[in-house]
Structures are given as C-alpha cells and as structure tokens.
Amino acid sequence: MEKLVLIGNGMAGIRTLEEIIKRDPDRFEITIFGKEPYPNYNRILLSSVLQGDSSVKDIILNDYDWYEKNGCSLHCGEEAVQVDTEQKVVYGSSGTKAAYDKLIFATGSDPFMLPIDGADKEGVIAFRDINDCEAMIDTSKTHKRAAVIGGGLLGLEAARGLLNLNMEVDVIHLPEFLMERQLDEPAAAMLREELENQGMVFHMNKQTVKIRGEERVSGLLFKDGTSLDTDLVVMAVGIRPNVALAAASGLETDRAILVDDQMRTNVPDVYAVGECVEHRGTVYGLVAPLYEQGSVLADHLAETAESAYEGSLMYTQLKVSGVDVFSAGEFTDGSDTKAIRVHDEFEGVYKKVVVRGGSVIGAVLFGDTSDSPRLLDMIKKQTDISEMDKAAILPSEKREASTESAVVSMAEDETICGCNGVCKGDIVASIQEKELSSLQEVTQHTNAGRSCGGCKPLVSELLELTLGDAFREADQKEPMCGCTTLSHEEVTAEIRDKKLTLVREVMNVLGWSEPEGCSSCRPAINYYINMVNPEEAEDDANSRFINERVHANIQNDGTYSVVPRMYGGVTNPEELRKIADVADKYNVRMVKVTGGQRLDLLGVKKADLPSIWEELGMPSGHAYGKAVRTVKTCVGQDFCRFGTQDSIQLGIDLEKKFQGVPTPHKVKMGVSACPRNCAESGIKDIGIVGLQGAWEMYVGGNGGVDLRQGDLLCTVTSDEDVIHMTAAYMQLYRETAKYLERTSHWLERVGLKWVQEQLVDHEANCAALAERMERTIAQMEEPWEQIVNSGTIKQDYFDVKHVTT
Numbered sequence: 001m002e003k004l005v006l007i008g009n010g011m012a013g014i015r016t017l018e019e020i021i022k023r024d025p026d027r028f029e030i031t032i033f034g035k036e037p038y039p040n041y042n043r044i045l046l047s048s049v050l051q052g053d054s055s056v057k058d059i060i061l062n063d064y065d066w067y068e069k070n071g072c073s074l075h076c077g078e079e080a081v082q083v084d085t086e087q088k089v090v091y092g093s094s095g096t097k098a099a100y101d102k103l104i105f106a107t108g109s110d111p112f113m114l115p116i117d118g119a120d121k122e123g124v125i126a127f128r129d130i131n132d133c134e135a136m137i138d139t140s141k142t143h144k145r146a147a148v149i150g151g152g153l154l155g156l157e158a159a160r161g162l163l164n165l166n167m168e169v170d171v172i173h174l175p176e177f178l179m180e181r182q183l184d185e186p187a188a189a190m191l192r193e194e195l196e197n198q199g200m201v202f203h204m205n206k207q208t209v210k211i212r213g214e215e216r217v218s219g220l221l222f223k224d225g226t227s228l229d230t231d232l233v234v235m236a237v238g239i240r241p242n243v244a245l246a247a248a249s250g251l252e253t254d255r256a257i258l259v260d261d262q263m264r265t266n267v268p269d270v271y272a273v274g275e276c277v278e279h280r281g282t283v284y285g286l287v288a289p290l291y292e293q294g295s296v297l298a299d300h301l302a303e304t305a306e307s308a309y310e311g312s313l314m315y316t317q318l319k320v321s322g323v324d325v326f327s328a329g330e331f332t333d334g335s336d337t338k339a340i341r342v343h344d345e346f347e348g349v350y351k352k353v354v355v356r357g358g359s360v361i362g363a364v365l366f367g368d369t370s371d372s373p374r375l376l377d378m379i380k381k382q383t384d385i386s387e388m389d390k391a392a393i394l395p396s397e398k399r400e401a402s403t404e405s406a407v408v409s410m411a412e413d414e415t416i417c418g419c420n421g422v423c424k425g426d427i428v429a430s431i432q433e434k435e436l437s438s439l440q441e442v443t444q445h446t447n448a449g450r451s452c453g454g455c456k457p458l459v460s461e462l463l464e465l466t467l468g469d470a471f472r473e474a475d476q477k478e479p480m481c482g483c484t485t486l487s488h489e490e491v492t493a494e495i496r497d498k499k500l501t502l503v504r505e506v507m508n509v510l511g512w513s514e515p516e517g518c519s520s521c522r523p524a525i526n527y528y529i530n531m532v533n534p535e536e537a538e539d540d541a542n543s544r545f546i547n548e549r550v551h552a553n554i555q556n557d558g559t560y561s562v563v564p565r566m567y568g569g570v571t572n573p574e575e576l577r578k579i580a581d582v583a584d585k586y587n588v589r590m591v592k593v594t595g596g597q598r599l600d601l602l603g604v605k606k607a608d609l610p611s612i613w614e615e616l617g618m619p620s621g622h623a624y625g626k627a628v629r630t631v632k633t634c635v636g637q638d639f640c641r642f643g644t645q646d647s648i649q650l651g652i653d654l655e656k657k658f659q660g661v662p663t664p665h666k667v668k669m670g671v672s673a674c675p676r677n678c679a680e681s682g683i684k685d686i687g688i689v690g691l692q693g694a695w696e697m698y699v700g701g702n703g704g705v706d707l708r709q710g711d712l713l714c715t716v717t718s719d720e721d722v723i724h725m726t727a728a729y730m731q732l733y734r735e736t737a738k739y740l741e742r743t744s745h746w747l748e749r750v751g752l753k754w755v756q757e758q759l760v761d762h763e764a765n766c767a768a769l770a771e772r773m774e775r776t777i778a779q780m781e782e783p784w785e786q787i788v789n790s791g792t793i794k795q796d797y798f799d800v801k802h803v804t805t
C-alpha cells in the first residue's frame with residue numbers, strides 16, 4: 001500500500017481524504033498531522049457556537065471513530081515541523097517520523113494580527129479556532145465591552161456572537177463602508193443600519209494605532225487621536241496563508257503555495273489544497289473552492305479521472321440572523337458593465353445584477369436573497385441573457401414566505417448547496433435511489449448542508465417536494481444533542497411510551513453517553529417530562545436555566561429584574577402604590593414600562609427577591625420563563641371610537657387562563673379591537689384582532705430579530721371560541737415543537753395548512769388538545785408564592801440566611 005501523509009487536519013485536508021477514500025478505500029495507508037488538539041471540526045460553524053446556536057460537540061465533522069474506521073493514523077495536537085523531500089519523510093513536534101509516497105500540505109491560514117503597539121496584551125485575540133471562541137465566551141462572563149477590529153464577514157459574525165453574549169460591541173472598520181470586498185455602498189449602508197438596530201456601534205474610517213492597557217487591554221487609540229475603552233479586542237482583519245513549513249521544505253511560494261491544475265507543487269509527489277494554496281494567482285478563503293480543489297486532487301491521487309481545477313467563482317453569504325446578504329462574482333460597476341437594480345426602501349430590499357456583454361458576471365442582494373441560486377447559476381453558466389426580459393433576470397417583488405417553494409422552479413442542474421457544489425438533480429436522485437427521508441441522511445450521502453448550513457431550508461423543501469407526506473414523519477431525526485442519537489421527537493415518544501417522569505431516569509433508560517447530560521438536553525428533557533405527564537412528572541429545578549430557577553431575569557450586572565403580572569396590561573392605584581413602596585425600600589435602580597405593558601423593577605439583588613415578592617403580593621409575570629408571558633391589549637370598545645370588541649376583557653381572560661403555562665419557548669399574545677392593531681397583534685405568537693361580531697386569530701408572528709407577520713389561522717365569533725382555539729393551538733405547539741423552537745419557526749416547519757387541518761378542520765382533535773391543555777393548567781402553581789412559603793428554596797437558590805418559616 002502506498003503511504004499518504006497529510007499535514008493539516010482541517011476542512012480542506014480531511015475533505016480531500018474523504019474523497020480519496022470514497023474513490024479507492026484501500027489505496028493508501030494514511031498518516032495525518034494536526035496541530036489543533038481536536039478531530040476535524042466545522043470551522044465555519046464557530047460563528048454559530050459563538051452566537052449560541054451550536055455547541056463545540058455539535059460541530060465535529062469527523063469524530064475519532066471516523067479516523068479509526070478509515071485506517072487513518074491521526075497525530076492530534078502534533079505539528080509537522082520538518083519535511084525532508086529527498087528522503088520523503090515528515091517529522092512531527094512530538095517525535096513522530098512519517099515516511100510518505102505522496103504528501104499533501106493543507107495547512108490553512110493564520111489570522112492576521114495588526115502589528116501595532118499593545119497587540120500582545122491579554123484580551124487581544126483573533127477568531128479562528130475553538131480556543132478563540134471559548135476565550136470570547138469566557139470573557140463575556142467577567143467583562144462587558146468588546147471591540148472588533150474589521151467589518152468584514154468574520155468581524156461582523158464575531159460581533160453578532162458577542163452581542164448574543166450580552167456584551168456591548170463596537171466595530172472598528174478601516175474603509176468607509178462595511179464588507180467592501182463583497183458589497184457596494186447602498187447594500188453596505190442597509191447592512192449597517194440593520195446591524196445598528198441589532199445593537200452594534202460602528203466606527204468607520206478608523207485606523208487603530210495602539211492597544212492601551214497594563215497587562216490586559218483597556219482601550220484602543222486611533223490615528224485621528226480619538227480613543228475607545230474596551231475589555232476585549234477581536235482582530236478580524238483578514239488571514240495569511242500558512243506557508244512557512246512549505247517554503248522551508250523547498251516548495252515554491254508567493255502569497256501561498258503555488259500549485260498547478262492538479263494541485264501539484266513544484267516538488268515531485270507533494271501536493272497542496274485549501275487556504276494555503278495559490279492557484280493561477282488566486283488564494284481562496286471560502287470552503288466551496290477548497291472542496292473543488294480536494295475533489296480534483298482525489299481524482300488525481302486515486303487515478304479515477306483526469307480532472308483539472310480551473311479556478312472558482314467566489315460568492316458569500318453572511319451568517320448573522322435577521323440579515324440576508326448575498327454577494328457573488330464581480331459586483332462593482334465598470335466602464336464595460338451595466339447593472340439591473342431594484343432598491344425598495346420600504347421593504348428593505350436591494351438587488352443589483354451586473355452584466356457584461358450578454359452575461360451576468362456578478363450580483364449583490366440584501367434583504368431578500370431568494371434569487372441567489374438562480375443568479376449564481378447564470379453567472380456560473382455564463383447564460384446568454386440578451387434576449388431575456390429584465391424581470392426574468394431580477395424579479396422586483398420580494399418573494400413572500402407563503403408562495404410556492406423556490407425549489408419547484410429550479411432546474412435540475414441548479415446548485416442547492418454552494419459550499420459543497422451539490423445540485424438539485426443530485427439531491428433528488430439520492431433521495432429516490434437511496435430512499436433518504438431526513439435532512440441528516442441527505443447530508444450524509446450528498447454533503448449538502450454539511451458546511452455553513454445555509455442551504456438546509458432548501459434541502460428540506462426538496463425533501464418535502466420529493467417525498468410529499470412521507471416527509472413530515474421522517475424529517476425529525478436530528479439528534480437532540482451530543483449526548484444521544486435520539487431526536488427530540490424520539491425522546492418525547494420514549495417518555496410517553498415508557499412513562500418516564502424524572503430527568504435522570506430519561507437519561508439512564510435511553511442510554512445517554514454523558515451521564516449528567518448537558519446544558520442543551522437537560523432543560524429540554526425537563527420540559528418534555530412535564531409536558532407529557534403534568535400530574536406525575538417531577539420538575540427538576542437544577543435542569544432549568546438560571547432565570548427559571550430563580551424566577552427572575554438575570555441582568556448584565558448580575559442583579560435581577562422583577563416583573564409582577566398585570567392581567568391584560570391593566571393595573572390600579574393599589575398595585576402601583578405597592579410597586580412604588582417596594583422600589584423605594586429596596587433601592588430598585590429603575591422602574592421601566594415594558595413592551596408587553598408591564599412594570600419592570602430593574603437592578604434587584606438576588607437575596608432581596610423573596611422579600612420583594614412577599615411585599616408585592618402580586619403573581620409572577622413569568623417574564624423569565626419559557627412560558628406564556630404577556631397578553632397585550634388595546635383599550636378597545638370601552639374607550640376607543642374604532643373599537644368593535646372588548647379587547648381588554650378578552651386579554652385578561654386569556655392571561656388568567658394561560659399564565660405561566662410552560663411552552664417550548666416564550667409565548668406572547670396581543671388582543672386588538674380593530675385592524676388598526678394597537679396591541680401589535682400581527683407580530684405576536686398569538687394575535688387576536690376584532691372585527692364587527694368576530695375575532696380573527698393570527699399565529700406565528702414574531703417581533704424579534706426574525707421579524708415575521710402572523711398568519712391567519714381562523715375567524716371565530718365568541719370570546720369562548722378564542723379561548724378554546726388558543727388552548728388547542730398552544731397544546732399542539734407544546735406537543736410537536738422542539739424545545740427552544742419559537743412558534744414562528746415551528747409554524748414555518750410544520751406549515752399553516754397542517755395546523756389548520758389539526759385544529760380548524762378536525763373538531764374532535766381540537767377538543768382533545770384543549771382538554772390536554774386543561775390537565776396542565778390544573779397543575780399550575782404560583783411560583784413566587786411557592787418560594788415565599790419555602791425556607792429551603794430561599795436558602796438553596798437565593799442565599800437568604802436566617803430564614804424562619
């Protein structure tokens with residue numbers, strides 16, 4: 001067997017090995033040197049780990065079993081430090097000596113650190129690997145302010161993650177507008193506005209000349225003499241290919257290692273792939289081109305095909321939730337180009353398609369990227385558009401969420417997964433021939449969705465289109481977390497079948513790999529056992545998030561907030577006096593009216609919480625819980641001349657009925673007495689709108705980062721009907737959503753039509769759901785009252801000493 005050595009255990013190198021093994025599993029005896037102490041992981045999803053959507057465990061692409069199963073000897077945490085290309089031997093930093101017949105360099109890049117005074121201080125980091133990600137997460141627990149230098153893709157994704165970690169985030173950018181390598185000025189301006197709305201503060205045209213501080217960073221000094229205080233600096237100003245070892249080994253380098261169309265270097269039997277490569281003058285920093293290189297190298301080494309790498313089209317998408325940005329090819333205007341533009345400031349949509357001769361050569365999309373697969377295809381194929389209608393190239397309308405799925409009209413050879421170069425036809429063929437029925441299976445067999453994950457919604461749509469009804473049953477197989485292979489649905493089914501009522505019991509009986517579980521699965525299991533069996537389940541407070549354990553929201557300075565319940569947003573002088581007294585007595589830092597029409601007492605010490613609740617004598621507003629929180633109401637027919645219904649009374653009734661009912665994620669409601677919608681019913685999880693003699697019920701609205709207008713579920717005629725339908729709808733959501741799935745995402749996943757079939761078209765089902773909701777309501781207790789009356793809870797969770805009960 002020939003010996004193959006790979007230097008660099010990263011995304012490009014391991015993908016190349018996968019491709020070689022797929023072509024000829026027995027051809028090579030493989031040795032790998034990997035400087036990082038981890039198996040190959042998805043570097044792209046570090047952004048998602050930082051933003052709190054995945055854990056490090058979730059982003060491992062090839063676990064240690066994979067190396068063993070495929071006969072790859074991995075020297076994990078060992079750097080290759082010398083290569084003797086005469087003797088054909090690689091030497092590792094821990095003494096490993098590996099002989100090779102063929103050698104691949106896949107050493108990737110290092111982040112570029114600005115060589116300025118103070119760059120070596122504690123608290124100055126890059127964003128490239130797991131360590132950087134963990135450093136940011138740890139810093140956020142002890143410090144408040146972060147500065148990101150560089151407003152490119154990486155910098156903005158880092159900034160979003162730091163915001164999610166509750167830090168105050170400043171972004172320092174050298175040019176005049178953001179992402180200047182991917183966007184033109186109008187798109188960049190819209191992006192800036194959106195990110196400012198999300199909480200980022202931008203400093204444009206700023207050159208950092210010094211990092212201030214003693215041992216640890218305390219601030220930045222700019223060339224124009226201005227400065228900024230900060231506790232953490234993340235440098236995201238580009239990358240530099242890692243070529244030192246290659247150059248020292250006699251490989252020709254310029255900006256990176258020079259290769260030909262078969263990824264050969266100038267030294268016989270030595271190849272290179274990935275970010276460390278320069279091909280025809282271009283160095284790539286995105287996975288799609290790197291994987292194309294890997295595929296060509298695999299053809300060459302396994303001698304399966306005579307393919308050639310001829311360069312790649314660059315295109316990008318920013319992975320920041322709530323922001324849709326796409327950029328491909330040549331997007332700047334030139335003397336020989338013309339552009340089709342759509343700029344709708346009302347919808348927040350900007351589209352530009354750049355044309356040279358009769359072909360599309362580039363595009364920038366902001367706010368609506370649904371045209372991206374089609375445009376990418378046109379650019380790749382250099383489609384002749386001279387005879388095409390402008391509207392066919394760039395439709396001016398924003399694609400509505402409810403219109404026909406985008407995949408229906410896609411051609412068979414149109415790309416669905418850009419990162420991995422997988423087209424619609426290949427995915428459909430795999431689904432049909434290999435009888436695939438879940439997203440995970442499609443990813444396993446085709447690689448679609450295995451990198452940035454941006455194409456997953458399209459792959460799901462394709463599964464649904466190909467399988468029809470069989471899809472809903474099947475597409476539920478993503479494991480709950482790294483502790484189990486079971487999906488959320490399978491865990492719930494097991495809890496139901498085996499009548500499991502304790503969190504520990506679930507983990508034991510279902511064979512959890514981590515006996516203590518993790519922060520992802522424990523709260524989910526606790527929710528499921530209580531949802532399935534409200535009478536018997538034993539709630540495990542230690543499996544709840546901190547806010548739910550102490551029944552108050554922890555704030556960025558470690559204090560808490562207290563929100564008493566005010567049904568329908570209505571209060572009275574007596575309650576207001578009690579709130580004012582408590583605020584005075586306990587030096588509450590601020591009393592604030594919330595968006596849900598409540599009074600929020602901010603800046604409360606943990607040990608004071610039980611006494612405050614006792615003195616208020618009001619129910620908890622559940623503002624901290626994955627539960628029904630508020631029902632916001634407009635003043636309605638009693639006070640407003642447009643009012644058609646008594647919105648206040650319905651709001652109070654709804655809130656009294658459903659207050660605190662545990663749900664997969666928070667649930668907010670609104671009741672407006674006419675379509676003017678003063679209670680913002682259109683963006684609530686459940687929004688009620690009064691008409692003459694009827695109520696419209698809207699569902700799946702969301703006013704947060706992923707703004708979504710609710711869909712009309714049904715129109716009913718009485719308050720009782722609204723309450724009945726709300727009970728059934730909420731129970732359906734409780735039973736079929738994954739823990740931490742908002743109603744808006746759940747509704748998009750299961751589809752409005754299916755929900756209507758369960759509730760509106762199926763009266764008996766609707767009644768059964770409402771009845772199951774009643775079982776949960778019957779078990780509800782007032783949490784603040786419980787704590788006030790329990791000395792042990794006060795001591796265990798609130799550090800309250802000398803309790804007498």
Ligand SMILES: Cc1cc2nc3c(=O)[nH]c(=O)nc-3n(C[C@H](O)[C@H](O)[C@H](O)COP(=O)(O)OP(=O)(O)OC[C@H]3O[C@@H](n4cnc5c(N)ncnc54)[C@H](O)[C@@H]3O)c2cc1C
Nearest residue numbers: 008010011012035043044079080107108274275285286287
């Ligand atoms: C936060 C983040 C988000 C990203 N998002 C996207 C995205 O959305 N889309 C996209 O297309 N791309 C994205 N990228 C870029 C993408 O991750 C990289 O292009 C890709 O990982 C490069 O793969 P590579 O194998 O060439 O290099 P790397 O992944 O850097 O792997 C190289 C490996 O080699 C190791 N190594 C180096 N020298 C030695 C040596 N001498 N001995 C042993 N080991 C060595 C390194 O430690 C490293 O583990 C993102 C990058 C980051 C950091």
Ligand SMILES: NC(=O)c1ccc[n+]([C@@H]2O[C@H](COP(=O)([O-])OP(=O)(O)OC[C@H]3O[C@@H](n4cnc5c(N)ncnc54)[C@H](O)[C@@H]3O)[C@@H](O)[C@H]2O)c1
Nearest residue numbers: 150151152153154155172173174236237238285317318319
């Ligand atoms: N969604 C994605 O596709 C994605 C996400 C993250 C990272 N990446 C890749 O990772 C790599 C690194 O990303 P990146 O954003 O660091 O690189 P980049 O080179 O794309 O962007 C760096 C940005 O920093 C700015 N900059 C340079 N010097 C500066 C200075 N002194 N002060 C302030 N700003 C300065 C530049 O103008 C540029 O906009 C790239 O290859 C990128 O493609 C891709």
Ligand code: SF4
Nearest residue numbers: 634640643674677678
């Ligand atoms: S929603 Fe209609 S009824 Fe209610 S306050 Fe506004 S205008 Fe008046």
Ligand code: FES
Nearest residue numbers: 417419451453455
């Ligand atoms: S487009 Fe990135 S994984 Fe498919």
